[in-house]
Amino acid sequence: xxxxxxxxxxxxLGDLDLPxxxxxxxxxxxxxxVEAVQTQTALYPIGGQTRSTLGRIPEKPGTAVDMTALDAVxxxxxxxxxxxxxxxxxxxxxxxxxxxKGQRLPIxxxxxxxxxxxxxxxxxxxxxxxxxxxxxxxxxxxxxYLTDGGDEAxxxxxxxxxxxxxxxxxxxxxALGTLGVITEVTLKLRPxxxxxxxxxxxxxxxxxEAAADTLHNSQTRPVSVDVLNARAxxxxxxxxxxxxxxxxxxRMGWIVAVGFEENSLAVQWQVDTLCQEVAxxxxxxxxxxxEESFWQGLTSLGHSSRELNNLEQGSGYATIKATARASELSxxxxxxxxxxxxxxxxGHLQNGVARIHLPGETPLENVxxxxxxxxxxxxxxxxxxxxxxxxxxWRRSIPVWGTPRPDHEISRRxxxxxxxxxxxxxxxxxxxx
Amino acid sequence: MDKTILxxxxxVVGPTGMITNDSELLVYECDGFTIERNKPEVVVFPNxxxxxxxxxxxxxxxxxxxxxxxxxxxxxxxxxxxxGGVVISLAxxxxxxxxxxxxxxxxxxxxxxxxxxxxxIKGAGWHFAPDPSSQGACTIGxxxxxxxxxxxxxxxxxTVNHVLGxxxxxxxxxxxxxxxxxxxxxxxxxxxxxxxxxxxxxxxCRSYVRLTRNPHxxxxxxxxxxxxxxxxxxxxxxxxxxxVPAALELLDSLILRAVEEAFGFGFPLDAGAVLIMEVDGxxxxxxxxxxxxxxxxKKCQVREIRRADTEDQRLLLWKCRKQAFGAVGRLAPSLCxxxxxxxxxxxxxxxxxxxxxxxxxxxxxxxxxxxxxGNIHPILLFDExxxxxxxxxxxASTEILDACLAMGGSVTGEHGIGVEKISFMPKLFSPVDLxxxxxxxxxxxxxxxxxxxxxxxxxxxxxxxGHQHGNGLEVMVTGKKASP
Ligand SMILES: Cc1cc2nc3c(=O)[nH]c(=O)nc-3n(C[C@H](O)[C@H](O)[C@H](O)COP(=O)(O)OP(=O)(O)OC[C@H]3O[C@@H](n4cnc5c(N)ncnc54)[C@H](O)[C@@H]3O)c2cc1C
Numbered sequence: 006x007x008x009x010x011x012x013x014x015x016x017x018l019g020d021l022d023l024p025x026x027x028x029x030x031x032x033x034x035x036x037x038x039v040e041a042v043q044t045q046t047a048l049y050p051i052g053g054q055t056r057s058t059l060g061r062i063p064e065k066p067g068t069a070v071d072m073t074a075l076d077a078v079x080x081x082x083x084x085x086x087x088x089x090x091x092x093x094x095x096x097x098x099x100x101x102x103x104x105x106k107g108q109r110l111p112i113x114x115x116x117x118x119x120x121x122x123x124x125x126x127x128x129x130x131x132x133x134x135x136x137x138x139x140x141x142x143x144x145x146x147x148x149x150y151l152t153d154g155g156d157e158a159x160x161x162x163x164x165x166x167x168x169x170x171x172x173x174x175x176x177x178x179x180a181l182g183t184l185g186v187i188t189e190v191t192l193k194l195r196p197x198x199x200x201x202x203x204x205x206x207x208x209x210x211x212x213x214e215a216a217a218d219t220l221h222n223s224q225t226r227p228v229s230v231d232v233l234n235a236r237a238x239x240x241x242x243x244x245x246x247x248x249x250x251x252x253x254x255x256r257m258g259w260i261v262a263v264g265f266e267e268n269s270l271a272v273q274w275q276v277d278t279l280c281q282e283v284a285x286x287x288x289x290x291x292x293x294x295x296e297e298s299f300w301q302g303l304t305s306l307g308h309s310s311r312e313l314n315n316l317e318q319g320s321g322y323a324t325i326k327a328t329a330r331a332s333e334l335s336x337x338x339x340x341x342x343x344x345x346x347x348x349x350x351x352g353h354l355q356n357g358v359a360r361i362h363l364p365g366e367t368p369l370e371n372v373x374x375x376x377x378x379x380x381x382x383x384x385x386x387x388x389x390x391x392x393x394x395x396x397x398x399w400r401r402s403i404p405v406w407g408t409p410r411p412d413h414e415i416s417r418r419x420x421x422x423x424x425x426x427x428x429x430x431x432x433x434x435x436x437x438x
Numbered sequence: 439m440d441k442t443i444l445x446x447x448x449x450v451v452g453p454t455g456m457i458t459n460d461s462e463l464l465v466y467e468c469d470g471f472t473i474e475r476n477k478p479e480v481v482v483f484p485n486x487x488x489x490x491x492x493x494x495x496x497x498x499x500x501x502x503x504x505x506x507x508x509x510x511x512x513x514x515x516x517x518x519x520x521x522g523g524v525v526i527s528l529a530x531x532x533x534x535x536x537x538x539x540x541x542x543x544x545x546x547x548x549x550x551x552x553x554x555x556x557x558x559i560k561g562a563g564w565h566f567a568p569d570p571s572s573q574g575a576c577t578i579g580x581x582x583x584x585x586x587x588x589x590x591x592x593x594x595x596x597t598v599n600h601v602l603g604x605x606x607x608x609x610x611x612x613x614x615x616x617x618x619x620x621x622x623x624x625x626x627x628x629x630x631x632x633x634x635x636x637x638x639x640x641x642x643c644r645s646y647v648r649l650t651r652n653p654h655x656x657x658x659x660x661x662x663x664x665x666x667x668x669x670x671x672x673x674x675x676x677x678x679x680x681x682v683p684a685a686l687e688l689l690d691s692l693i694l695r696a697v698e699e700a701f702g703f704g705f706p707l708d709a710g711a712v713l714i715m716e717v718d719g720x721x722x723x724x725x726x727x728x729x730x731x732x733x734x735x736k737k738c739q740v741r742e743i744r745r746a747d748t749e750d751q752r753l754l755l756w757k758c759r760k761q762a763f764g765a766v767g768r769l770a771p772s773l774c775x776x777x778x779x780x781x782x783x784x785x786x787x788x789x790x791x792x793x794x795x796x797x798x799x800x801x802x803x804x805x806x807x808x809x810x811x812g813n814i815h816p817i818l819l820f821d822e823x824x825x826x827x828x829x830x831x832x833x834a835s836t837e838i839l840d841a842c843l844a845m846g847g848s849v850t851g852e853h854g855i856g857v858e859k860i861s862f863m864p865k866l867f868s869p870v871d872l873x874x875x876x877x878x879x880x881x882x883x884x885x886x887x888x889x890x891x892x893x894x895x896x897x898x899x900x901x902x903x904g905h906q907h908g909n910g911l912e913v914m915v916t917g918k919k920a921s922p
Binding site: 082083084085086087107129139142143152154156157158159160162163164165166167168169170171172173175176178179180184195196197221224225226267268269270271273274275326328329330331332355356357358386387388389391406407410411412413414415416418419420421422423435 | 538540541542584585587591595596598599608614615616617618619620621622623624625626627628630631633634635651654674677678680681682719720721722723726727779780781782783808811812813846847848849850851852853854855859862863866867868870871873874875877878879880881882893
């Protein structure tokens with residue numbers, strides 16, 4: 006061990022009790038890779054530990070690597086609207102650097118002060134505003150990563166448009182770190198918007214589909230359209246995010262939150278227009294500061310590190326994600342709300358993504374039964390079911406990455422080529438990866 | 439080619455589904471990059487995915503190289519049949535299988551011409567966002583293979599941001615659907631990595647593409663500047679001010695003259711540069727954004743600002759822009775359209791460099807490009823019949839692209855590497871980077887039979903067949919090149 010890399014403790018990943026190493030330089034990280042490959046052990050990069058309960062249970066012994074010391078800003082050519090940073094930088098630190106210049110990375114973070122950019126890329130992080138701004142995949146212009154040879158390789162570049170070479174940026178985004186250790190990324194930036202607002206619609210369970218149709222035909226162009234059941238709304242209220250209508254939530258219906266972000270005139274026009282279009286759902290408008298915390302709260306629902314830490318002890322929330330065609334999502338949400346008696350149910354209505362946050366103490370048999378029912382419906386609607394976080398026992402009993410798709414075979418072929426020895430985060434992603 | 443292979447192919451596509459005679463094959467010996475040519479042995483025209491798969495299986499078993507081809511508008515030699523073999527033309531596969539407005543996607547064939555999709559849905563208020571200048575001719579399969587951009591990709595993103603899934607025939611003939619209309623499919627982002635793979639991972643058949651709502655309104659301004667520098671300063675100013683324009687396109691004086699001659703739009707012929715500035719979206723707020731852009735242009739000594747006030751004017755303006763390549767063909771017997779990228783802030787410097795290279799080589803260079811993205815398209819004017827000029831154009835192009843790299847940019851923003859720019863790959867990427875590209879390609883195309891000699895260099899700069907690669911030049915010969 007040398008002074009640019011020290012062991013800072015141990016960490017539990019599933020059942021694996023791993024030494025946690027903290028490299029201060031890329032060279033030190035590279036040595037860890039080389040050693041892992043030579044000894045046929047595994048390397049588990051760790052960022053903010055906000056998603057360590059995502060994925061299957063790893064079994065290969067090895068070393069956990071704390072990436073948070075590698076958090077430098079390499080280059081920020083402000084006028085070019087790009088930034089190059091090391092992967093260990095937290096979203097919060099990055100956001101502060103950017104906002105000083107009137108810029109941002111328009112991705113919702115589950116825990117800005119903990120979550121690292123590398124971890125967000127590995128999981129293709131997104132939140133409510135993915136409808137308007139896309140997911141992280143749309144912002145990664147260039148990437149550097151350590152290969153199984155311990156060498157730093159790159160793909161993409163630092164300019165906003167570039168088609169030279171294969172787009173490994175896309176491949177690494179959402180690959181859960183199984184193709185190499187991401188060390189550096191160049192991101193495309195957006196200007197900070199002047200104005201934002203959220204319009205809340207209140208509808209009874211039976212009206213959700215009608216509301217979805219109305220929103221689909223709206224003249225407005227929201228950046229987010231989210232559905233929350235009463236329990237989810239109350240959970241947000243408990244975190245100090247004001248509840249637009251406590252009375253309604255007690256009657257157990259749905260809240261639909263429609264968000265806008267643009268110049269102030271466009272936001273104002275859209276709020277007014279939408280309020281007319283959805284008048285029967287008694288719209289309420291949130292403006293003037295609370296919107297950010299609403300979006301952030303919604304993103305972190307069931308995901309905050311506090312809750313995750315409690316998960317292994319049986320409290321906190323575990324999250325199941327069900328996907329379907331957007332037009333069919335109300336059906337999935339309705340079923341979820343019926344069967345998940347104690348669950349918080351939310352959904353990105355126009356992206357076809359639903360989430361059920363269940364208390365960690367929910368009995369396993371109930372969870373398995375729920376997952377089967379939901380998965381059946383999701384599959385019929387072209388989607389799938391993914392366990393985004395959960396206690397070890399759940400992750401052993403529910404297919405974490407859903408019902409296998411034929412194209413998983415291609416993912417495995419790619420993995421065999423890029424990480425033949427199974428060094429990087431083995432056992433956590435798709436079966437066989 | 440072995441008669442039995444031809445016989446097997448005929449069984450799949452029938453006698454009217456293939457071309458084997460020499461004169462007809464001529465069309466398929468190159469694409470918009472005409473400096474290198476090679477005749478395929480046969481061109482087949484499958485009707486559906488199943489036929490594509492059967493064709494590929496035949497090639498795979500016989501170890502014959504094969505290559506997908508859309509409309510052949512590639513400017514980088516992507517359609518050059520290196521090593522001969524079979525060209526699989528997707529031209530007959532042009533159905534729209536499904537349009538699902540509610541879920542914002544369409545399922546379309548690879549040979550569908552880009553603009554046809556938009557024409558089909560525009561009445562309902564939708565469009566397909568990638569709008570390459572060649573959109574009247576190029577195919578969606580070709581857009582996917584090259585990850586095409588266009589003027590409006592500044593705001594809306596390039597092709598990869600609008601493709602949800604692709605039905606692929608792998609080089610073994612296996613059929614896989616990657617991704618699909620439902621978001622967040624578990625597994626690697628296979629769609630993302632297949633887009634832009636230039637036909638080297640297999641053949642994209644049907645694809646799920648994203649539909650985009652039409653904006654409520656546009657404000658299209660034409661800034662007339664004394665100098666290119668003032669125009670590029672305006673671009674930086676607009677971006678820095680936090681405006682996200684739909685498009686920022688620059689035309690220099692040489693292009694202006696050609697376009698004016700062709701379309702009589704009324705461009706001032708003595709201007710140093712014209713900048714098309716467009717914002718779009720919700721009506722409310724558009725006037726203010728347009729005024730802000732105008733104020734920035736004024737600060738940068740704009741001589742005059744005109745507005746495209748009617749939809750007709752706006753469309754004419756865009757027609758001028760999109761057909762600028764065609765118009766410039768009047769100025770010289772041969773054209774070489776380059777494609778490079780620099781960080782936006784380096785544009786003034788880059789354009790001065792191009793000017794200097796033009797003077798030094800005594801080669802006229804016209805510029806019309808996606809300025810907001812820093813994506814330059816210098817067009818070198820010359821006469822292909824004069825070998826000395828050809829050499830000058832080659833060297834000047836190489837210098838321009840090297841300058842892009844020196845400024846931290848790239849040698850291609852949207853046209854691709856193809857065969858043309860393979861020699862630049864080792865300048866852009868280290869052996870380690872390239873090694874990983876090879877590994878990835880092996881996962882899809884281990885035998886290299888599908889689109890051989892494209893994208894990646896091989897040791898010594900030669901491919902498996904000893905074929906010498908291009909050297910940073912693409913030549914569009916006026917008259918020989920059908921411009922869309
Ligand atoms: C006048 C002019 C203007 C242009 N303007 C632009 C522009 O603004 N932006 C831009 O990005 N490009 C532009 N281009 C370049 C070109 O039009 C694009 O690259 C276009 O996407 C190519 O489509 P195509 O159908 O002609 O493909 P082709 O030229 O036939 O093929 C291009 C490449 O894709 C592969 N390919 C084709 N179909 C498939 C498939 N189904 N599956 C797998 N691989 C396939 C081919 O093997 C080849 O490598 C322009 C070209 C011209 C001539």
